[in-house]
Amino acid sequence: MSHSSYTKIFTGNFIMVQRIVSELKELDIIPVIKDQTESARLGGFGGGILPGFQEVYINNDELEKASEIIKNISENSEYQ
Template sequence: MDNNFVHLCAANVVEVQRVKVLLEENGIFPIIKDEGESARLAGFGSASLMQQLWVAKSYFEKAKSLI
């Protein structure tokens, strides 16, 4: 991941979507990293339902306080 982004949290798909909406309502637009979906699309398959939420470094403290 680009050095301008930092890992905020990892959770199941539903929880990540809830946090994503909360952040977007507060002007923070996160990136969702889903390694399970990437593996599936590449033909490897994965049973992982976990996703990672990344935000720009400049918004990290604000995002952390919101969740």
């Protein structure tokens, strides 16, 4: 089994992902965004399972700081 130094902290729509990315960058945390639908489209394979949804990954060293941001956004989100 491979070991990754990144952890998925959020899966959601583009708008929420952009909000999270913005707040992470304010703390100098650079996330990795994974969009399987867009990757499949660019590769010529069609759409993914959840069109419009993206995943946010961050380095394990920054997990504690990032978790607080996700918690705050989730608690204050009107999309709950």
